[in-house]
Amino acid sequence: MGFSESAQEAFNTLIRRYPIKEAAMLPVLHLAQREWGHITPEIMLYVAKLLDVSPMKVRDVVTFYPMFLEQPPGKYLIRVCSTLPCALQESRKIVEHLRQRLGVDVADEHDITRGTTPDGKFTLMKVECLAACNVAPVMMVNETLHTELTPEKVDEILDGLE
Amino acid sequence: MVQERRILYEHLDVPDINTLEVYLQYNGYRGVEKALKELDPETITQTVSDSGLRGRGGAGFSTGMKWRFVPRDITPKYLCCNADESEPGTCKDRYVIERKPHMLLEGIIIACYAIGINTAYVYIRGEFTAGKKILDAAIEEAYEAGYLGKDILGTGFDLDVYTHPGAGAYICGEETGLIESLEGRRGQPRNKPPFPAVEGLFGKPTVVQNVETLANLPFIVLNGAEWFTSMGVDYNPPDAEKPNPMLVNTGTKLYGVSGHVEKPGVYELELGLTCRELIEVAGGVRGGNRLKAVIPGGSSAPVLTHYEIDVPMDFTSLQSAKTMLGSGGIIVMDETVCMVDALLNLLKFYAHESCGQCTPCRWGTPWARDIVDRIEHGEGRPGDIEKLQDVANNIANIDTFTWETICVFGISVSWPAVSYSRKFLPEFEAHIREGKCIVLDRDEACVSPEDNYAWMKSQ
Ligand SMILES: Cc1cc2nc3c(=O)[nH]c(=O)nc-3n(C[C@H](O)[C@H](O)[C@H](O)COP(=O)(O)O)c2cc1C
Ligand code: SF4
Ligand code: FES
Numbered sequence: 098m099g100f101s102e103s104a105q106e107a108f109n110t111l112i113r114r115y116p117i118k119e120a121a122m123l124p125v126l127h128l129a130q131r132e133w134g135h136i137t138p139e140i141m142l143y144v145a146k147l148l149d150v151s152p153m154k155v156r157d158v159v160t161f162y163p164m165f166l167e168q169p170p171g172k173y174l175i176r177v178c179s180t181l182p183c184a185l186q187e188s189r190k191i192v193e194h195l196r197q198r199l200g201v202d203v204a205d206e207h208d209i210t211r212g213t214t215p216d217g218k219f220t221l222m223k224v225e226c227l228a229a230c231n232v233a234p235v236m237m238v239n240e241t242l243h244t245e246l247t248p249e250k251v252d253e254i255l256d257g258l259e
Numbered sequence: 260m261v262q263e264r265r266i267l268y269e270h271l272d273v274p275d276i277n278t279l280e281v282y283l284q285y286n287g288y289r290g291v292e293k294a295l296k297e298l299d300p301e302t303i304t305q306t307v308s309d310s311g312l313r314g315r316g317g318a319g320f321s322t323g324m325k326w327r328f329v330p331r332d333i334t335p336k337y338l339c340c341n342a343d344e345s346e347p348g349t350c351k352d353r354y355v356i357e358r359k360p361h362m363l364l365e366g367i368i369i370a371c372y373a374i375g376i377n378t379a380y381v382y383i384r385g386e387f388t389a390g391k392k393i394l395d396a397a398i399e400e401a402y403e404a405g406y407l408g409k410d411i412l413g414t415g416f417d418l419d420v421y422t423h424p425g426a427g428a429y430i431c432g433e434e435t436g437l438i439e440s441l442e443g444r445r446g447q448p449r450n451k452p453p454f455p456a457v458e459g460l461f462g463k464p465t466v467v468q469n470v471e472t473l474a475n476l477p478f479i480v481l482n483g484a485e486w487f488t489s490m491g492v493d494y495n496p497p498d499a500e501k502p503n504p505m506l507v508n509t510g511t512k513l514y515g516v517s518g519h520v521e522k523p524g525v526y527e528l529e530l531g532l533t534c535r536e537l538i539e540v541a542g543g544v545r546g547g548n549r550l551k552a553v554i555p556g557g558s559s560a561p562v563l564t565h566y567e568i569d570v571p572m573d574f575t576s577l578q579s580a581k582t583m584l585g586s587g588g589i590i591v592m593d594e595t596v597c598m599v600d601a602l603l604n605l606l607k608f609y610a611h612e613s614c615g616q617c618t619p620c621r622w623g624t625p626w627a628r629d630i631v632d633r634i635e636h637g638e639g640r641p642g643d644i645e646k647l648q649d650v651a652n653n654i655a656n657i658d659t660f661t662w663e664t665i666c667v668f669g670i671s672v673s674w675p676a677v678s679y680s681r682k683f684l685p686e687f688e689a690h691i692r693e694g695k696c697i698v699l700d701r702d703e704a705c706v707s708p709e710d711n712y713a714w715m716k717s718q
Contacts, residue, residue, distance in 0.1 A: 114421045116461055122443030123426055127385070148443070161445040162426035164385045176386075180347045181558060181604045182517035182590050206427075225429065225608050226347040226558075227386050230517035230588065231524050240388040 182230035290477025316469030348588025366473030556585025559671030561678035
């Protein structure tokens with residue numbers, strides 16, 4: 098197990114930003130998740146070694162932060178916001194529409210699989226406020242934010258993903 | 260009709276204003292030039308103090324005063340820019356970061372120069388991937404142009420700025436949770452004191468400051484304290500010898516307005532305009548509907564009924580109204596909203612986000628959620644409302660202004676729970692009496708919004 102060349106380079110830059118290695122934990126875990134899709138026990142061991150900390154410390158962090166996934170998400174991770182401002186703009190309809198279209202349950206960070214389509218293409222996940230309440234309802238597909246959603250708009254977005 | 264007063268948001272829509280080249284065409288980095296070349300750190304600190312600038316991240320603490328708590332002789336010191344923006348309803352820092360990242364950098368440079376800091380971290384929420392890329396690019400440009408790095412503008416002042424991504428935990432917006440997170444751990448808030456200004460990041464003096472607070476600095480440096488105090492309101496008597504900083508509400512405020520208005524959006528207004536005026540700026544309540552309630556400062560703020568919206572939007576007035584300006588996230592709810600349902604939504608959020616260190620918060624939050632859940636779903640029992648308020652008051656008490664927890668997250672849970680169930684009591688009671696949601700079901704036989712209004716009015 099090891100970073101690709103470009104990830105290693107990014108790691109080298111990151112580590113220089115902090116007086117103690119451990120402080121690079123979050124950016125390094127993001128880097129690892131981008132590299133391998135999710136955080137496995139092996140990756141936790143690897144990161145622990147890189148940062149000179151105990152593997153338990155890495156696990157402690159991974160389990161605290163919702164963005165670190167211990168199970169592989171689908172190719173497209175759909176994170177729908179369901180907090181109050183989005184709920185006021187009928188985010189429930191958006192979630193319902195996505196559930197029906199994808200035929201899956203809504204996942205949370207503890208159980209990704211139930212929100213993943215059998216072909217591994219999509220994972221539907223509910224998240225809390227994404228700081229885009231003024232353009233609610235919103236969802237993120239991987240790293241792209243989509244705003245002012247309607248069921249029709251959701252269909253268009255999903256149709257466009259291959 | 261009230262007008263917006265765009266200072267921070269001026270030129271927000273200019274194409275490519277996020278790049279250094281375009282930013283420079285709009286007076287970019289003049290604040291930094293003036294601060295570093297013409298002013299000494301003490302003068303800047305005094306100007307910021309005199310301006311009355313208060314923190315825009317939630318607590319509204321005097322910025323100049325915060326800087327004065329930092330011991331001068333200890334090095335290194337750190338600045339953490341709080342770009343976590345995770346309080347539901349808050350959506351104003353995003354536009355600063357994505358559209359005018361160099362304005363934020365100017366603020367960071369000025370603050371660091373004034374306090375004597377050589378390293379700053381921007382703690383940016385993990386979901387702001389696009390914003391982080393834009394900010395990283397701006398930082399790179401600033402290094403190349405000599406606004407960051409060694410010997411900035413030949414003044415001998417050195418500064419490094421780095422972005423640090425969060426990973427989806429709301430509590431990392433709390434300043435000591437943020438510091439823990441930056442050090443590579445769970446974002447669990449620390450006991451205070453010691454305050455970060457004395458012992459913060461890596462055990463060193465640290466100033467944590469919100470994006471919007473920092474973005475005000477270049478303008479204050481360029482235009483002076485008097486210009487800044489000409490905007491907003493100051494409730495101190497004009498001849499006060501020692502003005503109380505808690506009565507000062509100068510400058511503008513960025514508001515994210517969401518919910519049931521015609522034009523949800525981000526608006527910049529002078530402090531002290533009323534909540535009613537702000538809603539007007541946002542186009543009024545949608546579809547001619549009647550207003551029911553407004554959350555004036557992010558989801559943690561106690562709710563205002565539509566009878567209370569003539570309150571001026573400033574720190575002092577909203578505190579007197581037993582709520583808060585907080586982060587300036589305004590959530591507007593019209594007559595179609597069920598307040599039990601709205602509270603349930605928020606309590607689910609808080610139950611998900613409690614960091615779990617304190618028993619009242621770890622246990623009380625899901626407990627409160629479950630009580631409201633059963634009320635909303637027709638399984639409420641007599642005594643549930645009292646139970647809810649009791650549980651909430653044991654996390655943090657809105658009447659005595661005390662709390663039993665390490666951080667004020669507890670307040671964010673308790674204050675909404677108590678304020679919603681008090682101000683909309685008939686609605687809560689009717690849910691229990693009728694055994695169902697009376698608003699979403701639109702059952703004529705039940706308490707109508709009018710009954711609720713009438714009751715509120717009679718109070
Ligand atoms: C639970 C909780 C969440 C917070 N979230 C944020 C946030 O997302 N952004 C922010 O700037 N301040 C947030 N704050 C306020 C910070 O603790 C701190 O007061 C602020 O960053 C100080 O900066 P300022 O003085 O410039 O406002 C939060 C506070 C609490 C208790
Ligand atoms: S009040 Fe809640 S969020 Fe704050 S430290 Fe205690 S358990 Fe954590
Ligand atoms: S509530 Fe959905 S973005 Fe804020």
